[in-house]
Amino acid sequence: MRWTHTLIPTLKEAPSDAEILSHQYLIRSGMVRKLTAGLYTFLPLGLRVLHKIEKIVREEMDRSGALETLMPALQPPEIWQKSGRYETARDVLFKAKDRSDKEWVLGPTHEEVITTLVAGELQSYRHFPKTFYQIQTKFRDEIRPRFGLMRAKEFIMKDAYSFDTTDEGAQVSYKSMYDAYARIFKRCGLTAFAVEADTGVMGGKFSHEYMVPAETGENEVVYQEESGYAANIEKAVTGSVKLDSDPALKDLEIEKFPTPGVKTIENLARGSHKIPATQQIKTLVYFLEDKPIILLLRGDDQLNEAKLTGVVGSAEFRPGEEAEIVELLGAHPGSLGAVGVSSEVKIYGDLAIEGTWGMVTGANEDGFHIKNVNVSRDLPSVEWVDLRTAKVGDPCPTSGKPLKIQRAIEVGHVFKLGTKYSEALGATFLDHDGKTKPAVMGCYGIGVTRTLQSVIEQSNDKFGVIWPMAIAPYQVCLTPLNVDPASEVMQLANKFYTELVSKGVEVIMDDRDERPGFKFKDSELVGFPIRLAIGEKSLANGVVELKMRAGGEVEKITPEMAVATVLERVHEML
């Protein structure tokens, strides 16, 4: 390809609406342009990268035995009503109406469609297992699209769905996808690792997310290198963080004491009371489908709402409003406690305070707290569960070593679904024993467009993008510094171009009549892995100049060696 024939609108300055570096480079290097928030046009260069990632995804999906399909993006709402997600996913569903005012759904994902297909086509255990995948545009009415392709209203996803007759089979399918994902990200030049992920209302143990470490990521990963433990913070459990209570306080009776003006854990820890946060019980009032529940955490801990979802089996909860809380407990937030609360209110307590004593909590009377709370004695009806958010330095659940936290971008998610959708949509089969059973499903997603931007986020320097060879828009940027067709420089460039292309190398020739510095800057901004510059000065010394984008000095090589050397580098880096 010749630069003057394609469209690579590079920008010297970062667009004002691009916050993170990968978003800026995506725009500046002329890969995409924004139509409106969360919607992007892929320009020729960006599309080449996208296609290359898709090719890798296809190859690895095919290799794992998955079957490529293509499902409609436009879907009837009836199947969403059947699965129950017409309601539960209503916030992300884009809806459209046709001329007769019938409603349609733009697919944010395809469990309903694929399961409907399987319900009709796979009827015997002999037809299983099967895994289907597709690479397709998804639509999600994101509350807040952001960071370019990272979170868009419309994006390209590789989604896959496995169907097995047994749970054990489903685990094999799961593992197969899990492994394929690792290969995909590796081939894309991405450092991504699998972490245990929250399974939310679906339950079950099998969910992993593939994470790319990045400060701009929207997720937090809790990990311990030595033990290998890694989990999304929503899911992360820890070893016991329970602290020893002072034996002297165990049998003391609870005692109310005045705490005027104290509204927060912090107030009580600092002020005149000097009660460490670790000795306080934090009392939160939530409403679960209009029924109040009380949550108890240690003063220094934060509630993990994803864990709460798992505990109560629903995501339909919200923090109570001040008026509701006053009505329930008779005091304002800041003086709340669970001691003596009616046994009709469900109370969940975090494991970190189970069995402790000498604790301080609100008295349910404004301006008063109570001390010497012995949890086992004074809070008998509490159900003890894991509710806290893991913190840096907490003990690793497997090794006890201190945990660390790293921000990351989620590029893939593998999920063992079970029979939720197969039951709802009738994907059953006749087993050996003549019984009708629901298929056991798994679902697997890769954000293809997000993966693209993640590579930029991970692989760049102050000059621009550094594309890994496998997904670079072009492998080689041929840079003649004189584009006069009659010049020796341009004739040699044309010769190299022809030879390299004939050997299957993807070359872009920068045939613009621009100054050298201008061309060098552009090629570095776009990030072609190899640049071969041909200029009069070096040619007079019998050499051309090879520069690797990833680093290293300019290498001077003879024109005779140029094509072979470039070819060798391309293959080394693939």
Place this chain on the structure above:
RNA sequence: CGGAGCGUAGCUCAGCUUGGUAGAGCACCUGCUUUGGGAGCAGGACGUCGCAGGUUCAAAUCCUGUCGCUCCGACCA
């Protein structure tokens, strides 16, 4: 949806406080010079100042409304 900020040339932004001729740099067009790290000079084209009302002799500037964009939170590939 809650909180914060921003809408002026293709891009980055100044001008707004204190109302009065619409600005700069980059990019674009023409010419000359230049030619190894985002060149220089001269000339040129490009704007309903997001939109709609209002105040005023007069609005980019003040007021009201509205739409869009960005960031923080809940959601997620």
